[in-house]
Amino acid sequence: MAGDVxxxxxxxxxxxxxxxxxxxSVAQEARRRHQLRPVSAALLAQxxxxxxxxxxxxxxxxxxxxxxxxxxxLRGLFVDAGVDGSMRGYVKNTLVEIExxxxxxxRGALGNKGSLSVLRDIGHEYYRSSVELTAFDLARDLDRxxxxxxxxKTAVALSQAARGEEPLGxxxxxxxxxxxxGDVAALEALARTLQGSLDAAVAxxxxxxxxxxxxxxxxxxxxxxxTAARFFCPCSKERTLEVLxxxxxxxxxxIIDTTASTSVTCRFCATKxxxxxxxxxxxxxxxxxxPLKS
Ligand SMILES: [Zn+2]
Numbered sequence: 001m002a003g004d005v006x007x008x009x010x011x012x013x014x015x016x017x018x019x020x021x022x023x024x025s026v027a028q029e030a031r032r033r034h035q036l037r038p039v040s041a042a043l044l045a046q047x048x049x050x051x052x053x054x055x056x057x058x059x060x061x062x063x064x065x066x067x068x069x070x071x072x073x074l075r076g077l078f079v080d081a082g083v084d085g086s087m088r089g090y091v092k093n094t095l096v097e098i099e100x101x102x103x104x105x106x107r108g109a110l111g112n113k114g115s116l117s118v119l120r121d122i123g124h125e126y127y128r129s130s131v132e133l134t135a136f137d138l139a140r141d142l143d144r145x146x147x148x149x150x151x152x153k154t155a156v157a158l159s160q161a162a163r164g165e166e167p168l169g170x171x172x173x174x175x176x177x178x179x180x181x182g183d184v185a186a187l188e189a190l191a192r193t194l195q196g197s198l199d200a201a202v203a204x205x206x207x208x209x210x211x212x213x214x215x216x217x218x219x220x221x222x223x224x225x226x227t228a229a230r231f232f233c234p235c236s237k238e239r240t241l242e243v244l245x246x247x248x249x250x251x252x253x254x255i256i257d258t259t260a261s262t263s264v265t266c267r268f269c270a271t272k273x274x275x276x277x278x279x280x281x282x283x284x285x286x287x288x289x290x291p292l293k294s
């Protein structure tokens with residue numbers, strides 16, 4: 001089985017850009033690292049699929065951040081995705097496991113008030129835009145995000161389905177966006193059936209990778225770009241020490257005086273970085289002064 005992937009294509013004639021993200025391994029890795037209960041894991045999985053298709057709209061080598069804040073049990077989530085296919089993310093509450101029926105499926109987790117923000121790295125600066133949650137469904141609220149913030153006709157669908165015992169066996173997103181010369185009527189027609197088509201394809205056990213999904217949804221469409229996706233966090237002990245150094249000498253001295261060592265857990269990947277007394281004295285030295293006399 002091929003790995004996770006983000007695939008782009010172009011519907012010629014109608015000038016619609018197509019992006020498909022298939023990211024079950026990323027979602028499963030995040031669930032394992034953060035020890036997520038089922039609903040926390042499912043919503044983070046949707047966010048990875050969303051970030052995957054959003055990253056396909058990026059030019060160059062930038063990153064896309066998707067942030068959701070809400071007053072429901074989940075409280076919020078954050079996903080960071082690169083054009084290079086690297087993805088990482090977390091939820092604020094890892095323990096959500098109750099999902100409601102039918103139309104109100106995610107309502108308990110997301111609550112009654114919240115916002116969705118997309119932060120895009122556009123070269124030397126970041127472009128951030130937010131919308132209030134109204135549908136409390138990530139795909140529908142993303143539709144609204146595109147309508148209000150981007151003002152570019154876009155349709156989004158997200159879906160996930162089990163494969164055997166694995167509830168996140170297939171996790172996928174699809175995005176169709178009109179180019180400036182795009183046929184908006186063709187996009188609107190496509191948008192009406194997009195979620196249903198994706199749900200049907202994702203539910204089909206024969207769809208085991210992104211290529212098969214892309215071909216099922218857009219038969220005959222030529223792939224213009226294919227990027228392998230993976231869970232990846234660039235954090236390290238060295239970077240953690242940089243963060244501690246940025247707190248300043250007094251703060252480092254305080255850690256030495258009070259705890260003698262510390263561990264810092266990365267929010268994005270749950271890796272625990274152990275910082276020893278030797279590391280802390282090294283930091284003090286680098287910060288330009290000898291350790292204070294005790
Ligand atoms: Zn990390």
